[in-house]
Amino acid sequence: MRQTSRILLVLMVLLAAGPALGGVAVANAPGQASAQLGDEVSCEFPVELEDADGETVVVEEEPERVVALQPNAAQHMWSIGAQEKVVGMPVNQFTAYLNGSENRTNVLNDEGFSDPETVVDLEPDLVLAPDIVPDETVETLRDANVTVYRYPLINSFEQMYATVEDVGLLVGEFEGAAETTASVAGTIQATEAAVEDEESPRVYYEFFQFTASPGTIDHEVITRAGGENIVQEGDFDRAYGQLSDELLVERDPEWLVLQEGAPIPDSEALQQTTAVQEDQIIRIDSNFISQHGPRTLEPLRTIAEALHPEAIESATVGQAEPVERSRCAIADGGQTDDGQTGDGESDDQTDTTDGETGDTATDDDADGVGFTAVGAVAALAVLGLLARRLQ
Secondary structure, three states, X not given: OHHHHHHHHHHHHHHOEOOOOXXXXXXXXXXXXXXOXXXXXXXXOOEEEEOOOOOEEXXXXXXXXXXXXXXXXXXXXXXXXXXXXXXXXXXOOOOOOOOOHHHOEEOEOOOOOEOHHHHHHOOOOEEEEOXXXXXXXXXXXXHOOOOEEEOXXXXXXXXXXXXXXXXXXXXXXXXXXXXXXXXXXXXXXXXXXXXXXXXXXXXXXOEOOEEEOOOOHHHHHHHHOOOEEOOOOOOOOOOEXXXXXXXXXXXXXXXXXXXXXXXXXXXXXXXXXXXXXXXXXXXXXXXXXXXXXXXXXXXXXXXXXXXXXXXXXXXXXXXXXXXXXXXXXXXXXXXXXXXXXXXXXXXXXXXXXXXXXXXXXXXXXXXXXXXXXXXXXXXXXXXXXXXXXXX
């Protein structure tokens, strides 16, 4: 089970996904955002979207029972204030930071994969299935007359915003989703403005001997935080790959970004870099960088504060104004007021990482996932199988 957890962590790092698709009433092509900046969106049911499988998904009435098959889908629901609708989800170290997640039904089997029988027994009105969920699982659920919305991959913050807003549209919480994306977008915009006149230090991000290339949200996290990702277009032929020792030494990163709990890689090339020689190491939460959602803002802020502490502090980035992207065309009696999020848990998702959420994820990641040789070898084997999907 622990080895499976290690593998699943790497899977989520590479395949964290969300439904950056569709429109309202008329379905768009898969992978297209539902709303553009400043759009007004119809928030009335029925909602009809085309998902990543090309299936037209119709939700006739506002769902009361939602199942999230992967941690990122659960994070999306929490972030928009729709956590009370979640009846089933993965309940493990990857979701422990979500307040109350331990009270939901765990939809994973002993091997760490979604269990269709458990999902069906929950009688969900809607199932959110990120791309990492096997096709067979989705087909089994659809054969059982369960409404399943399949997510595509997320490769940018813009796609993440559209993902979260589509989730909000599907579950009747679009205004909460729009407020969340506005808050994240505003903070990122303020961060970029704060560091735009600063020099961009060279940054290298490594996890399980892999790194992220341009065209990934991980790359965007580094560059929007005011760093220069030393990985360049063409270094490898997929979104995530391995940088050669020669290039690592030649480009000499000034900062090394690692996930919390991971040791500094035992690489002779890496040991020669300025980052390691000067102990300039940045630790980020593995859940937040891998589960592409509003909490991906946290690694960006962590990196920005390490690279440009004075610029970030003087710009009061934490008090940034939201950047509104879209809104409901017809207000729905109190849908936009703060009461929507209930106990305020979703505000914590985008504003700060408190001790309960951040510490829970960090401790479980360090103890439950681990970074042993056996886990790394197993993870690399799985990555090899997945590489074709990421080309």
